[in-house]
Amino acid sequence: MELMTLKAVVRKKEGLAVEAEARGFKVIFDEPEDLGGTDTGMNPVEAMLCSLGGCQAIAALSFADDVGIDVQDFWVELEGDLDLEGFKGLSEARPGCSDIRFHMHIKSDSPADKIEEFIELVESRCPVGDSLANGVKLERTKITIEK
Numbered sequence: 001m002e003l004m005t006l007k008a009v010v011r012k013k014e015g016l017a018v019e020a021e022a023r024g025f026k027v028i029f030d031e032p033e034d035l036g037g038t039d040t041g042m043n044p045v046e047a048m049l050c051s052l053g054g055c056q057a058i059a060a061l062s063f064a065d066d067v068g069i070d071v072q073d074f075w076v077e078l079e080g081d082l083d084l085e086g087f088k089g090l091s092e093a094r095p096g097c098s099d100i101r102f103h104m105h106i107k108s109d110s111p112a113d114k115i116e117e118f119i120e121l122v123e124s125r126c127p128v129g130d131s132l133a134n135g136v137k138l139e140r141t142k143i144t145i146e147k
Contacts, residue, residue: 006022007022008020008021008022009021009022010029013028014038015030015036015037015038016030016031016035016036016037016038017029017030017037017038017040017041018030027041027047028040028041029041029042029043029044029047030042030043031043035084045080045082045096045097048080048097048132049078049079049080049100050078051128052076052078052100052102052126052128052129052132053075053076053077053078053102054128055126055127055128055129056076056102056104056122056123056126056128056129057074057075057076059122059125059126060074060104060106060118060119060122061074063118063121063122063125064118067114067117067118067121068110068114069108069110069114069115069118070108070109070110071106071107071108072107072108072109073105073106073107074104074105074106074107075104075105076102076103076104076105077102077103077105078100078101078102078103079100079101079102080097080099080100080101081097081098081099081100082096082097082098083095083098100132104119104122106119
């Protein structure tokens with residue numbers, strides 16, 4: 001087994017905004033003003049949708065040549081349903097997304113049946129899609145209290 005451990009750090013900025021960093025790359029997450037943020041970045045759930053679409057697109061681009069698919073363009077439209085009452089603790093609804101839908105677009109001269117097989121391969125190899133669909137163990141390893 002070839003295990004790769006990925007690392008990230010997320011730190012408070014101003015208000016609800018936070019800065020995430022991995023491998024020297026930084027992203028600001030925030031909430032829209034109507035949810036108490038200052039709208040300086042996408043919220044973490046939007047980032048999760050982007051991560052899924054990005055992973056699917058990278059998988060498509062990574063495996064296209066291997067299976068002989070000519071990808072001239074590829075993009076994914078995604079949407080997720082989030083019950084805000086669950087997030088706010090106002091109901092028994094779960095705080096996370098109940099449903100995520102995605103619509104893949106591919107521009108290619110390859111035959112439709114080959115493209116459909118290819119998309120099944122892309123979905124089966126996407127680490128973010130696998131993590132969302134099959135769950136992942138979340139383990140808090142420590143709490144450090146700074147004074």
